Amino acid sequence: MSGAPARGAMQVNHVLIRRRALAAAAGAMLAAVAGCAAVADPEAPGAMASSAPAATVVASEQPTVGASPTPEESASPADEAPGVRPQGLTPTPRHVSRAAQKMEFTIFATHPEEWGGCYIDGDVVVVNTVTRSKAAAEQRLEELLGEDAPVRVVEVVHSIADLEAATDALSDVVSDAKRHGSGPLVHVTSLGPDYMGPRLHLGIDDENQVDDVIAAVREVLEKAFPGSSLVDIDVNVSITTRSTVGASDEGD
Structure with a gap:
């Protein structure tokens, strides 16, 4: 397909992590649905997202994608905000959570x-700007949050x-595939948006299917968004056996 990277050129990193790290990644992925995710631990999977290749595989000895963080990983009530779930053992500063929430x-x-x-990366909110330059976005955020707002702007x-549209297009096709x-x-x-790229996140149940799944994703996106940069969007892949896609259709 035109513009899409060749399958053989895709770099697939096999990263073996333990339960706590993957649970943190799952929480970050779920939080991302609202537009902002959290990374408190620089060694957590989400922290590697900024330089990840087109397809990164995160495998676990105990697959737990979709599971809730353990009590010690959960944030205190004061730190919780819709769409912002601090991960790891370091709580997110309240003023950072409030900025993200606003x-x-x-x-x-x-x-x-x-x-x-x-x-959220430690004590700062990394904000992705699309239509504004970095300087213009910083000015807009200063107007919204104040001069000393804990933000760092990057252009994406x-x-x-875009990510919601891509997720919707893929969800329909995945549900249909599961039904048949x-x-x-x-x-x-x-599957869902991952705003730490920004990119898409997929959970799959078989590490040997990564290349075929990525190729199928590219095909779906090319049909849904011909000529769009969404066709070549980065995809982060985790290996898990717990399905949250198409569950309602599996019995049909």
Whole structure:
């Protein structure tokens, strides 16, 4: 397909991590749905997202994608905010969570095509700007959050609206594949936006199917968004056996 990377050129990193790290990644992925995810531990999978290749495989000895973090990994009530789930043992500073929350309910909600979401990295919110330059985005955030707002701006290609559209297109095809029990996308157990790229996140149940699943994803995106940069969007892959996609259709 035109513009899509060759399958053989895709770099697939096999990273073996333990339960706590993968549970943290799952929590970050779920939080990302609202437009902002959290990375408190620099060694956590999400922290590697900024330099990840087109397909990164995260495997676990005990697959737990979709599971809730353990009590020691959960944030205190004061640190919790819709769409922001601090991960690891270091709680997110309250003023950082508040800044992320305010963006989610204002600029992200009203103009999802202008922003690429955000993620919390320690004591700062990394904000993805799409339609504005870094300087213009910084000015807009200063107007919204104040001069000393704990934010860092990066310029990206894909917006919240883009990632949601791609997720919707893939969800329909994955559900159909599961209903008929055919094709590589039957191995997809979870999918959704990952604003730490920004990119897409997929959970699959068979590490040997990574290349075929990625190729099928590219095909779906090319049909849904011909000529769009979404066709070549980075995809993060985790190996898991717990399915959250197409569950309602499996009994049909």
